[in-house]
Amino acid sequence: MRSTTIILTLVFLAVSLSTSALANPDHVLTVDPSSLGPEVSSLLYGIFFEDINHAVDGGLYAEMIRNRSFEHQDPVEGWFAVFESDCKATFSIETDRPLNKNNTKYLSFEIQSDDKLISLSNDGYDGIPLKKGERYLFSVFVRSDEEYNGEIKVMLANAKGEPEAEKNLGTAFSSEWEKYSVELQPNEGLDDGRLIITMKGSGKISFDMVSLFPEENWNGMRIDLLEMLEELKPAFVRFPGGCLVEGDSLENAYRWKDTIGPIEERKTNYNLWGYHQSYGIGFYEYLLLSEHLGAEPIPIFNAGMSCQVRGAEYCPMDEMDEWVRNVLDFIEFANGPSDSLWGSKRSELGHPEPFNIKYIGIGNENWGTEYHDRFPLFRQAVKEKYPEITIIFSGPPSYEGASFNRAWRWARSNGIEILDEHMYAVPEWMLRNTDRYDKYDRSGPKVMLGEYAAHAAGTRNTLQAAIAEAALMTGLERNSDIVIMAAYAPLFNREGWSQWTPDLIWFDNTRVYGTPSYHVQKLFNDNTGNVIISSSLTDEDIEIIGYWFKSLYHVCSYDFESKELIIKIVNPWPEEKKLRIEIGEEVQVTGKAEMISITSDNIFDENTFQNPDKVRPKTVGMSNLSNEFTLTFSGNSVTVLRLETTGL
Structure with a gap:
């Protein structure tokens, strides 16, 4: 019997239980273990990762400085300079003799006063959170002219500018760019700290790549947000977008080669969600994250066209080689031997063994002739060199209608392997369309429900x-057997910095919580089973104001490893439902069971920073069950039963 943590944070749904039939059940669920359905896809439940709502910069990426490289459209965004009274000095953004070709802007101070203090500060995203006694790693590239004769200090300070940790960087600096690093350990914990660099002395001094990292991080990632992903145990990670991949023009489309290598050499890119990406988490880090999570990486590539929803820019057909070559080079980067051109770059980054990716996606929410003409260029090139790679075809942003139907016709007639559907819909539509995939052609392409x-x-x-x-x-x-991958979207939202709701996980500087949707995703992924077991429900369909719904929604599966029958029951209605469960004799229920339920008093309840556990699953153990028993499920509930069995 699999052990599950018992969570005592939510009042459990009302359950009445007996080993013999109770009078007048509302429904009878018949489970037929002799009739096995399709195998459950090992990749069924995954995550979709896009840098929207500051999911990466200001989120999972642990960098605490905003605009560390002065490359934003407003080069001093996030920075504040304060000059002591009567200080004779100016500052400017310069581009001559840059740090490198990808990082062309830097901040310079021209100072004429020897004994006046200048302070340069950055408070990150709503303040820099600092833990007492924890170590923070500061680094900066500095260059001076020969006449600079001052000193530079760096400190972590409170909102009033009072230092909690302070170090000297030095008094003599080279005329060439050099990196300086110090470790800072604050005396007190702060939610609204800031980084301050102070200068005193005359001459010219320049700064670039000003960085502050908590020592506690994993490959540059914030630990508490990473733990939320670990708890989900996703089977795949689709990255890095989304509309992000397309860009609102081809100029700011996502190019994976800009995202690897030394941090200071990665380009900063303005994304279509209205802010800048540092690419501190790039394709290499996404591959590391997938490996860490035990998840299949599903990288998505631009199809030579920017976001069609926003009015696409199309790469001319005779200039598509760059986009196709990007995909081929990535596959070599991910899968190639260490002595190949791009495989050697992976090895230099610290991963000599191939990642062995199996899937790539071409395009995101693309449709029509322009996409259908470009997709075959990628497929032909990839299949000629890497026939083992499965290529995912993009569906349009709509999940029904003319463009959707056209995409499916093209996919079927052109031998597409997997089609990526996206589905954002009102709850009532989802409740009315749970049998959507019952009607799909079993011989057609498989489905990745890449966003829903x-x-x-x-x-x-x-x-x-x-x-x-x-x-x-x-x-x-x-x-x-049809839907082999599915991912809720979007994944993360930073409070106060969002562009899209709803989202799976919410966070701020120091706190994080999972939404009810997060707990549903985790509940289903923890309880998939290996094969679907046939089942039927009496009086299943109900009519409400002219629309047909189901009284209860259910699915049954079997886990061969734990020898458990898994029954999922969803009651979306406010009334409790009494359910008689009758299990065929091909298996015998041993009597032991586990029941996990998500419910709340009000269907409009949600989790918050103030009450992060308002809607959360609770697990209880059961005993003395047989192949026939009755349960009462409260309204507004999602429940999983795991029944220990013998015989299958």
């Missing part, structure tokens, strides 16, 4: 949205 979420009123992360998603997921699981 229920958008309830106000696009809030409510229990209502999570329940609708759970209902839809019963249909995904039941049709796992």
Whole structure:
């Protein structure tokens, strides 16, 4: 029997249980272990990672300085310079003799006063959070002219500018760029700290790549956000977007080669979500993250066209080689031997063994002739050199309608392997369409539901949205021979810096919580089983104001390793439902079971920083069960039963 942590943070749904039939159940669920359905895809539930809502910069990427390289459209965004009274000095952004070809801007001070103090500060994203006694690694590239005769200090300070940790960088600096690093350890913990660099002395002094990292990080990633991903145990990671891959022009489309190598040599890129990416987490780090999570990496590449939703720019067909070559070079980077051109670059970064990627995606939310003409260029080039790679074809942003139907016709007639569908819909639509994939052609392309979420009123992360998603997921699981991958989207949202709601995980400088949707995703992924077991429900369909819904949503599967029958039940209605469960004799229930449930008093409840556990699963153990028993499920609930069995 698999051990599951018992969480005592939520009042458990009302359950009445007996080993013999209770009078007048609302429904009878018949489970037929003699009739096995499709195998459950080993990649079914994954995550979609896009730098939206400051998911990376200001989020998972642990860098605490905003605009560390002065490369933003506003080069001094996030920076503040304060001059002591009567100080004769100016500052400017310069581009002559830059740090490197990818980092062309830097900040310079021309100082005429020998004994006046100048302070340069950065408070990151809503202040820099500092823990008492923890170590923080500061680094900066500095260059001076021969006449500079001053000293430079660096400190971590509170909002009033009072130092909590301070170090000297030195008094003599080279006329060539040199990197300086110190370790800072604050005396007190702060939520709203700031970094301050002070200068005193005359001459010209220049700065670039000003960086502050907590010593506690994993490959540059914030530990508490990483732990949230670890708990999800995703089967795949789709990255780095999304619309981000396309750009709102080809100029700021995502180019993976800009994201690898030394941090100071990575380009800063303005993304279509309205802020800048440092590329501190690039393709190499995404591959490391996938490996760390035990997840299949699913990289997505630009198809030579910017975001069609925003009015696309198309690369001319006779100039597509750059985009195709980018994909081929990446596959060599990820999978090639260490003595290959791009495989050697991977090895130099510290990963001599190949990552052995198996999938790539070409395009995101693309459609029509322009995409259909470009996709074959990628497929032909990849299949000629890497026939083992599976290529994912992009569907349009719509999940029904003319463009969607055209995409599927093209995919079927052109032998597409996997089609990427996206689905953002109101909860009612999801509840009405849980049998969507029952009707798909079994001989056609497989489906990756690369992005989906229920958008309830106000696009809030409510229990209502999570329940609708759970209902839809019963249909995904039941049709796992067609839907082989699915990911909620977006993944992260930084409070106060967002462009899109709802989202799976919310965070600020020091706190993080999972939404009800997060707990549903984790619940389903923890309880998939290996094969679908046939089941049927009496009085399943109900009509409400002219629309057909189901009274309960369910799916049954079997886990051969733990020898457990897994039954998922979703009750999206406010009324409790009494369910008689009858299991065929091909298996015998031993009596032991585990019941995990997500529910709350109000379907519009959601988690917050103040109450992060308001909607959260609770697990209880059960005993004395047989092949027939009755449970009462409260309204607004998602429940998983794991029944220990023998015989299958």
